[in-house]
Amino acid sequence: MLDGLLTAFVIGGLICVLAQLIIELTPYSITPAHILVCYVVGGAVLSGLGWYQPLVDFAGAGATVPLSGFGHMLVQGVFEAVGEEGLKGVFTGGLTASAFGITVALMMGFLVAMIFDPKG
Amino acid sequence: MEQEQKQALEQAMQSREKRIRNLKEMDATELESILIELREEHQHLVSLEADCADAAEAGYYRQLIKQNQNQSTLVQKKRDKIYQKQIKTVTPKAPLMKNIGRAFLVGGLICAFGQLIINSVMLQYGLDFKEAAPFASITIVIIASLLTGIGVYDEIGRYGGAGSMVPISGFANSVVSAALEFKREGMIYGIGAKIFQIAGPVILYGTLASVIIGLIYYVMG
Amino acid sequence: MGRRIGARALLFDNPVGIRSWATAAGRKEAGGKLGQQFDFIINHNQFGEKSWERAEQKMQQYALELALEKAGLYGHQLDFFLGGDLLNQIIATSYTARTVGAPYFGLYGACSSLAEGMILGSCLLDGGFGKRAAVCTSSHHDAAERQLRYPTEMGVQRTLSAQWTVTGSGAYILDCAPCEWSITGALPGRIVDRGIKNSSDMGSAMAAAAVDTICAWLEDMNDLEQLDYIITGDLGKIGYEICRKQLLEQGYDVIDKYFDCGMQIYHAEDQDVHAGGSGCGCSAVVLGAKYLPLMAQKSRSRLLLVGTGALLSPLTVQQGETIPGIAHAVLIEYRQGGVTC
Structure with a gap:
């Protein structure tokens, strides 16, 4: 039950620390949105190079929960779809694989906005 | 007459370029006076461009206005450098x-x-x-x-x-x-x-x- | 009629009295250094309204009505209403003006709007165009935050140079009748842009303008000895340091009389506000809740209010443009028993 919890904690934490370092050590013009985009694209590139999967194998949620895992998921989805459907898969694979995450986030966004008011 | 005017403008521009190159960040009053000169010249150039009948002529003045603006930017950068250094010294470092x-x-x-x-x-x-x-x-x-x-x-x-x-x-x-x-x-x-x-x-x-x-x-x- | 002293300073021959004033502020502000000294405390940031924007407008209206009540006036008896805020197109003030029914000038000087309004109001009254004017400004933390930065519920860390927009509003009733407090001079500011682009560091963007205005004032008036207070609007800790340093470089030692409203409102450490308060409401509430009462401790005192504004637009910040700063100075004098004007 507690297998891999510590590695997930350490690797996940380190991935976040890297982002914190980027924020602290770069000019103010690097905003949270830039970081999020960099992580998704970075995760996608690492995944394309075949370097992210070993990290997932090692750290589990420590590698899939950060947004770089989102990029990894997109690319793995594309790879799988290309294997099955060829060229068409290039365009369908990414969003298909990540559909659950985006859909849940949008749904929750809508629901929460309906129920709650911003507290400020 | 017009040719002379243009020559004078170009000469002023060139000699100012040299002055700006040699200016130090510390010469605050000198920097300010050049900025005022540049603003006045800019206004003058805009009116010259507006008065132009043909496009080539107007393009010539647009060129000069561009130069004028570049010089302004250069002078402002020099002027602001000291200030921006000072900011760095008082800005607290993030923990x-x-x-x-x-x-x-x-x-x-x-x-x-x-x-x-x-x-x-x-x-x-x-x-x-x-x-x-x-x-x-x-x-x-x-x-x-x-x-x-x-x-x-x-x-x-x-x-x-x-x-x-x-x-x-x-x-x-x-x-x-x-x-x-x-x-x-x-x-x-x-x-x-x-x-x-x-x-x-x-x-x-x-x-x-x-x-x-x-x-x-x-x-x- | 007024006079011009030196290059830029204005003196009013008929000092314009500050007949009354009122401040309204939010709960965070009430938990700060000034505590319960505001006339009205808004315990919830929504103030019973359906949006932050409406809450800001209501707060402003409350401040104005409280000030009018103290002066024994009603809005329609005003000859002029001047004001501004931080919302797009200064909409909160325009809605307040809708309820006032007096001739209205909407001003945008960002956080310098109060000083800007005081200068223009004084000019109007000193010029004999009216007897009474109200100046009112406001800002609302959440309304400003969502407009200028991120959604309020988004979990972002603020940098140490960032300031906290004050939820607050101050209204001042200017009057051509004998008053203890009066506006006797002013110095309208120039735009000073030192190439600062970071919208989380507005103190630095404004400090240069504050230095320009204060130096111009001291040069024209040469009255540093007579001034009891010089207060800048919302430079925050960083801007304050720069301003103090630069004034010293210019040969003006202001250390014992120079304060910044942004640093006087919150407990910097406990309230997690980093560099201090900011916003149109900042100088408006600190002046009314702290400095004007403080002036009355002596039988005569002089205060130079330097309203500072960072005239940025969120659009041009994203386009990488620099932030123009401005600072308007207003000389406020206190005389026990008042003066005739």
């Missing part, structure tokens, strides 16, 4: 180690929580890691959304910094907080349009990257 420690703690805890869910789902339903991972993401997204709704996630973010931003919970927070903030502008232009304020770029560039990488993968077989 780097503290922020890193907090990011590590918060980010790590969120990931460990995800691992806990994956483990229990794998155990309960006999799934493998790949099938179980989405359950963790969905649970984290739902919890982070609710925490955003009750106004807690922004406090976590203030504490954890990147630690609460980089995990998928930060993505959920950016979606939900935008939708929540703009609900008063209505369902379409408020929630509907603004929900993608931060999430939009993430999805856009993530998808683009996956397509490009996918194409390379396809071509290389």
Whole structure:
């Protein structure tokens, strides 16, 4: 039950620390949105190079929960779809694989906005 | 007559260029006086351009105005340098180690929580890691959304910094907080349009990257 | 009629009295250094309204009505209403003006709007165009935050140079009748842009303008000895340091009389506000809740209010443009028993 919890904690934490370092050590013009985009694209590139999967194998949620895992998921989805459907898969694979995450986030966004008011 | 005027303008421009090159940042009064000179010349040039009958002539003055503006920028940069250095000396340094420690703690805890869910789902339903991972993401997204709704996630973010931003919970927070903030502008232009304020770029560039990488993968077989 | 002293300073021959004033502020502000000294405390940031914007407008209206009540006036008896806020197109003030029914000038000087309004109001009254005017400005933390930065519920860390927009509003009733407090001089500011682009560091963007205005004032008036207070609007800790340093470089030692409203409102450490308060409401509430009463401790005192504004637009910040700063100075004098004007 507690297998891999510590590695997930350490690797996940380190991935976040890297982002914190980027924020602290770069000019103010690097905003949270830039970081999020960099992580998704970075995760996608690492995944394309075949370097992210070993990290997932090692750290589990420590590698899939950060947004770089989102990029990894997109690319793995594309790879799988290309294997099955060829060229068409290039365009369908990414969003298909990540559909659950985006859909849940949008749904929750809508629901929460309906129920709650911003507290400020 | 007109030719002479043009020559005088060009000469003034060139000699000023030299003056600016040689100026030190400290010559505050000199820098100010050049700036005033440049402003006056700019006004003069604009009126000359406006008076031009043919396009080539106007283009000539546009060129001079461009030069004038470049010189202004140069002088302003020189003037502002000392000030900007001074700002650096009084701006407090962010507590780097503290922020890193907090990011590590918060980010790590969120990931460990995800691992806990994956483990229990794998155990309960006999799934493998790949099938179980989405359950963790969905649970984290739902919890982070609710925490955003009750106004807690922004406090976590203030504490954890990147630690609460980089995990998928930060993505959920950016979606939900935008939708929540703009609900008063209505369902379409408020929630509907603004929900993608931060999430939009993430999805856009993530998808683009996956397509490009996918194409390379396809071509290389 | 007024006079011009030196290059830029204005003196009013008929000092314009500050007949009354009122301040309204939010709960965070009430938990700060000034505590319960505001006339009205808004315990919830929504103030019973359906949006932050409406809450800001209501707060402004409350401040104005409280000030009018103290002066024994009604809005329609005003000859002029001047004001501004931080919302797009200064909409909160325009809605307040809708309820006032007096001739209205909407001003945008960002956080310098109060000083800007005081200067223009004094000019109007000193020029004999009216007897009474109200100046009112406001800002609302959450309304400003969502407009200029991120959604309020988004978990982002603020940098140490960032300031906290004050939820607060101050209204001042200017009157051509004998008053203890009066506006006797002013110095309108120039735009000073030192190439600062970071919208989380507005103190630095404004400090240069504050230095320009204060130096111009001291050069024209040469009255540093007579001034009891010089207060800048909302430079925050960083801007304050720069301003103090630069004034010293110019040969003006202001250390014992120079304060910044942004640093006087919150407990910097406990309230997590980093560099201090900011916003149109900042100088408006600190002046009314702290400095004007403080002036009455002596039988005569002089205060130079330097309203500072960072005239940025969120659009041009994203386009990478620099932030123009401005600072308007207003000389406020206190005389026990009042003066005739």
